Amino acid sequence: MKKLDKLIIKTFLGPFVATFFVTLFVLVMQFLWKYVDDLVGKGLDTGVIIQLIAYTSATLVTLALPLAVLLSSIMTFGNLGESFELVALKSSGISLLRFIRPLLLVCSVIAFLAFLFANYVIPVANLQAKSLLYDITNSKPAFNIKAGVFYKDIPGYTIKVAQKDKDNQTIHQVMIFDHQSGGGDRIILAEKGQMVLTANKRFLYFILDNGWRYEERNNRGYTVPGDMIRLGFKKYSKAFDLSSFAFNRLNMDLFASNQQMLNVRQLDVAIDSLQKIENQYSKTVNSYVTVRYPFFKWKDSAWAASAPPLKAKEFEDIVPEKSLRTVLERAEQNVRETQSALEQPTQEFEDKHGVILMHKVEWQRKFTLAAACIVMFLIGAPLGSIIRKGGLGTPLVFAVIFFVIFNVFFMIGEKMARNGVMFTWSGMWLSNMVLLPIAGFLIVKAMNDSQLFNKEYYFRVIQQIKKFLQRFRKKEVLKEI
Numbered sequence: 001m002k003k004l005d006k007l008i009i010k011t012f013l014g015p016f017v018a019t020f021f022v023t024l025f026v027l028v029m030q031f032l033w034k035y036v037d038d039l040v041g042k043g044l045d046t047g048v049i050i051q052l053i054a055y056t057s058a059t060l061v062t063l064a065l066p067l068a069v070l071l072s073s074i075m076t077f078g079n080l081g082e083s084f085e086l087v088a089l090k091s092s093g094i095s096l097l098r099f100i101r102p103l104l105l106v107c108s109v110i111a112f113l114a115f116l117f118a119n120y121v122i123p124v125a126n127l128q129a130k131s132l133l134y135d136i137t138n139s140k141p142a143f144n145i146k147a148g149v150f151y152k153d154i155p156g157y158t159i160k161v162a163q164k165d166k167d168n169q170t171i172h173q174v175m176i177f178d179h180q181s182g183g184g185d186r187i188i189l190a191e192k193g194q195m196v197l198t199a200n201k202r203f204l205y206f207i208l209d210n211g212w213r214y215e216e217r218n219n220r221g222y223t224v225p226g227d228m229i230r231l232g233f234k235k236y237s238k239a240f241d242l243s244s245f246a247f248n249r250l251n252m253d254l255f256a257s258n259q260q261m262l263n264v265r266q267l268d269v270a271i272d273s274l275q276k277i278e279n280q281y282s283k284t285v286n287s288y289v290t291v292r293y294p295f296f297k298w299k300d301s302a303w304a305a306s307a308p309p310l311k312a313k314e315f316e317d318i319v320p321e322k323s324l325r326t327v328l329e330r331a332e333q334n335v336r337e338t339q340s341a342l343e344q345p346t347q348e349f350e351d352k353h354g355v356i357l358m359h360k361v362e363w364q365r366k367f368t369l370a371a372a373c374i375v376m377f378l379i380g381a382p383l384g385s386i387i388r389k390g391g392l393g394t395p396l397v398f399a400v401i402f403f404v405i406f407n408v409f410f411m412i413g414e415k416m417a418r419n420g421v422m423f424t425w426s427g428m429w430l431s432n433m434v435l436l437p438i439a440g441f442l443i444v445k446a447m448n449d450s451q452l453f454n455k456e457y458y459f460r461v462i463q464q465i466k467k468f469l470q471r472f473r474k475k476e477v478l479k480e481i
Helices: 003-034 046-059 061-082 085-091 096-138 264-292 301-306 321-387 393-418 424-428 430-447 455-480
Strands: 157-164 170-178 186-197 203-217 227-241
Touching (some): 003 046, 003 096, 046 061, 046 096, 061 085, 061 096, 061 393, 186 227, 321 424, 393 424
Antiparallel strands (some): 157 170, 170 186, 186 203
């Protein structure tokens, strides 16, 4: 490796590491903003939130890498161009392709590592993140009784307090409706009380003062009323079980069969198995149709070849008039029975085919995002050498523009591949196929020292157009004279 290669690689690695972590941080913040309503108010431990962020960060690595490569390559070559180092390199006879070659090898290594990460790490991270997020979104909010509001999250109880003190424990004008008793509701009214939570947060005790208990007993139905019993108390303790509020983890094996949790080899096995099941539906439908509606061939092919052609007749002309109505009704009935019998296999076939498409899309995703690192570098390197602007401002603008283009075409291609509008390989590679010609165009412009983003160049072009229009107008005026 020559000194020039070492210089370019060192210049590239610093911005790449910085932009990668910044990009990953932005993507994680976008995820948290999306699920903030499901996370807030659940009383989650700090360890659970850290696990969710860590697993989510791992799943977003392959999406952050292309943007980091694009932005860092623009910054690297923009800094070299701004300091006239590119001019010095070109004047010494070194072409653009020569001094981007070491970084192309580095980006190829990054793409290979991205594929390995997507194939072996992301399925595990997806399994952990998706199962943990499912458990969080389906867990109940933390216990929180508000003044003047009926609280119904404790199973079997409805609670209302008129006022809560600032200590968040003393409550006034307490109403408790107990729906758990078999005969009827029990109602507890108290002037004030204390809320006490056990150390393990498993039980909540209401220690009530000066109140009444109302209970209906021997309730045998609507026709025969039961006995209404009222009991007064000075002190009364009521315990509530808060086990339903505890954060519980489901068995992760329930999510293990999802296509996002599988690597390439597992996806191949799953796709092969699903295609065999899909073929069974085709055979079932084919056998059903051929048995009910056989299409007989001419037994005597020689006679059929020598026979004179028959004149085409209408169906009503062939069937006798007295049997026509019966024949039409039977035909319509057979068609309805066949349609009804094939509706369920058709729906099951469509569902299985949709699952196969999702598996194929996930298979292609592991390669497309890795290849996007190379495509983004082929865009960023010549683009940075053309704009010749270092720092973070101008490179960030161009990086965001091209990443938005990449992301839009990537989502469109993925949706079309999932719906069967395009082949899975063409849909998932659509973004790379769109950006690759742009990369070639920028490389050609950079090799020819194009003034593609030079303001003075466009100003001169506009001035020439104005001069041409003025000359054209003078000629028109002279012709009129």
